[in-house]
Amino acid sequence: ELKVEQNPLFLSMQEGKNYTIYCNYSTTSDRLYWYRQDPGKSLESLFVLLSNGAVKQEGRLMASLDTKARLSTLHITAAVHDLSATYFCAVDKETSGSRLTFGEGTQLTVNP
Amino acid sequence: IAGITQAPTSQILAAGRRMTLRCTQDMRHNAMYWYRQDLGLGLRLIHYSNTAGTTGKGEVPDGYSVSRANTDDFPLTLASAVPSQTSVYFCASRRTGTAHLPLHFGNGTRLTVT
Numbered sequence: 119e120l121k122v123e124q125n126p127l128f129l130s131m132q133e134g135k136n137y138t139i140y141c142n143y144s145t146t147s148d149r150l151y152w153y154r155q156d157p158g159k160s161l162e163s164l165f166v167l168l169s170n171g172a173v174k175q176e177g178r179l180m181a182s183l184d185t186k187a188r189l190s191t192l193h194i195t196a197a198v199h200d201l202s203a204t205y206f207c208a209v210d211k212e213t214s215g216s217r218l219t220f221g222e223g224t225q226l227t228v229n230p
Numbered sequence: 231i232a233g234i235t236q237a238p239t240s241q242i243l244a245a246g247r248r249m250t251l252r253c254t255q256d257m258r259h260n261a262m263y264w265y266r267q268d269l270g271l272g273l274r275l276i277h278y279s280n281t282a283g284t285t286g287k288g289e290v291p292d293g294y295s296v297s298r299a300n301t302d303d304f305p306l307t308l309a310s311a312v313p314s315q316t317s318v319y320f321c322a323s324r325r326t327g328t329a330h331l332p333l334h335f336g337n338g339t340r341l342t343v344t
Contacts, residue, residue, distance in 0.1 A: 127270075149330045160320065161273075163332035206272060208333075217263070217288065218333060220273040 120145050122209050124221035132229055134196050139224045141190040141207035150183050150190045151208045151218065161206065165192075197228045232257050234336035236321050242342045243311050251306040251339050253321030261326045262304040263333065264288075264296060266317040273320065279304055280326065311343045 121144040131137050141150070152164040165174040167183035167190060174181050178201065180193045190207055204225045208218040237252045255262065260281045265273040265288075275288030279298040293315060295307045304323075308315055318340050322333040 122272075151332050153332075160335045160337045161333075163334075166330060166332055168330050208273075217275055217278055217286075219275070219289075220265075222270060222272040 120147070120209060120219045122207060122219050122221040124205075124207060124224050126224060127222055128225050128227075130227045130229060131194075131197050133198055136196065137194050139192040139194075139205055139207075139226075141192070141221055143188050143190075143209045143219075145188075146185065147188070147209045149210050151210075152181050152190070152192055153206045153208065155204045155206065155223070157203075164205075194226075199228050199230060202226055202228045234321055234323055234334055236319075236336035236339050238339060239337070240340040240342075242344060243308075245311055245313060245343055247311050249308045249311055249341070251308075251319055251321075251341070253304045253306070253336060254302050255304075255321075255323045255334070256302065257323065257325075257334065258301060259323035259325045259334070260301065261324050262298065263322045264294070264304070264306045265320045265322065266290065267320060267338075268317050276306065276319075311341075313343045315341065316343045317341060 123142045125140045150167040153161040155161045165181040170185040172183045178195045183190045204223045206223045208220045210218045234255045263278045264276040267273050274290045277296040279285045282301045318338050320338045321336040324333045
């Protein structure tokens with residue numbers, strides 16, 4: 119059974135600071151996804167990581183994938199209040215019928 | 231605007247009642263999914279469909295059923311609602327195959343079973 123764990127689950131940080139969210143998964147995986155969810159809203163796709171060493175960046179967010187360590191990171195650079203949201207990682211495998219398994223989510227609060 | 235439409239947006243339902251959550255997409259995606267979201271548990275897959283005419287069970291299928299009569303629609307039915315089914319339900323879809331594409335999500339249905 120594929121398990122996905124995120125760390126930390128809650129993160130409160132000051133504007134301008136850097137931080138990293140970690141996503142560990144239990145078995146070898148073909149694909150890793152990051153999503154953002156604002157309170158009371160739907161999920162929005164941020165990144166798709168497809169291979170070992172893959173790195174994607176969008177604004178102040180950068181995601182990376184290490185398939186050997188079964189670890190993905192979402193790095194936040196110089197946080198701003200608008201980044202406050204819940205961030206989910208998700209993993210799927212071809213053998214699972216293309217079903218995504220989600221982590222618990224990391225609730226990020228960026229304080230002025 | 232292309233996307234996924236879920237209905238209703240929210241519902242309060244008495245325990246024991248039957249309820250169908252509707253989901254329609256206009257992107258011609260072959261795969262569709264139903265997830266439930268509960269605080270501290272992330273999103274858990276209820277049922278999925280890789281193509282019209284086929285369905286499969288996810289992580290938490292008990293008490294739910296689905297059908298996929300055509301590409302666009304994927305309704306989720308609670309035959310006899312129980313309070314533990316109080317949750318936010320998200321329908322999602324994507325095109326599978328050679329491209330590794332992310333899921334598109336609907337806006338969710340907030341269901342309260344009393």
